[in-house]
Amino acid sequence: MxxxxxxxxxxxxxxxxxxxxxxxxxxxxxxxxxxxxxxxxxxxxxxxxxxxxxxxxxxxxxxxxxxxxxxxxxxxxxxxxxxxxxxxxxxxxxxxxxxxxxxxxxxxxxxxxxxxxxxxxxxxxxxxxxxxxxxxxxxxxxxxxxxxxxxxxxxxxxxxxxxxxxxxxxxxxxxxxxxxxxxxxxxxxxxxxxxxxxxxxLTEKTVHRYISLNDKVGGEEVADAPRVKRTPVKKAVSKKRPAVGAATEPVAKKKRPTKSRAVSSKDKLEILPVA
Known part of the structure; x- marks a missing residue:
């Protein structure tokens, strides 16, 4: 070996x-x-x-x-x-x-x-x-x-x-x-x-594979370290998203143009007979 x-x-x-x-x-x-x-x-x-x-x-x-x-x-x-x-x-x-x-x-x-x-x-x-x-x-x-x-x-x-x-x-x-x-x-x-x-x-081949697998496991543990630090950031972003979705203002904005469209359509109906 x-x-x-x-x-x-x-x-x-x-x-x-x-x-x-x-x-x-x-x-x-x-x-x-x-x-x-x-x-x-x-x-x-x-x-x-x-x-x-x-x-x-x-x-x-x-x-x-x-x-x-x-x-x-x-x-x-x-x-x-x-x-x-x-x-x-x-x-x-x-x-x-x-x-x-x-x-x-x-x-x-x-x-x-x-x-x-x-x-x-x-x-x-x-x-x-x-x-x-x-x-x-x-x-x-x-x-x-x-x-x-x-x-x-x-x-x-x-x-x-x-x-x-x-x-x-x-x-x-x-x-x-x-x-x-x-x-x-x-x-x-x-x-x-x-x-x-x-x-x-145990042969030279299986021992070499054992070394490779254990080195890989060690590398994964090192690679996972930064992910733990990024986890709070992801949670913070996920908290903001439901806050935006829960706001009532966007719903009001959607309703307002709906009302304005209804008024404009009535105006057009009133104008058409005159024409």
Missing amino acids: DNPGMVVMFQTLVATGLKGFLGCHTVIHEAALLEFFQNGSVRDGLVVSTVNGVTVEISEQLFSETFELPVKGLTDLSEIPKDIVFDAKNIVYFSGEPVSTSGKKREMKIEFQLLCDILAKKISVKAGSFDAITQEKFLMLAAITCGVKINWNRLLFNILKDMVTAGTRQEKGYAIQISLLVENAPNLELGESMEFPSSKI
Whole structure:
């Protein structure tokens, strides 16, 4: 890529050990996924479900082996040292100064905006706005950017357990990953498969489009600023127009010539007999 910031961001993302989790094959089984979440639950630390009448069990060890995820490091994001969080704030924001971790995504440099989208839609998969920077997302971003060792296997497996737990606000995600796990289940025959949408796969082309769209959004926000200033002027003009239409003088002027025409016509009728 010709964007150095993007290159560095992807290099740090690969260095975390998440490549196997984010870079799976692109075939998914939609019907099996729906049934998996419908019948899913957590039993004795395992994610258990039934697909086409066959029981599917996913353990934390199977999860780690399938996606080659790191199993050493912090298991609680709140344990990330405060000085690292401080450094991350200086690195990711345009201002280069510490900013509140609950700010908006557009305050970040473009490569970290994309990283936040990856974390929000493919890692944490939380319900709510993807534009808001939550404490959890920022701590993940800080860990990736500053090279903090995280037990990603434990973290991601706990998120999967939340997905199948009834009553949680967790969105149903990990479509590609679950499809791969279900495919490897013994004695399970799956129906038709479909390819994951190519627009959701990050390539040089889709990343370039992401940059172009975000730059365009920023330009529109700047262009809209003068319009806000002109709004009171438009309102002032609109107030004057009804005032002119509501005046009674123009109505009187229209009636006066009507009367004068009536008088002139009578005069002509009186003159004609004389002629």
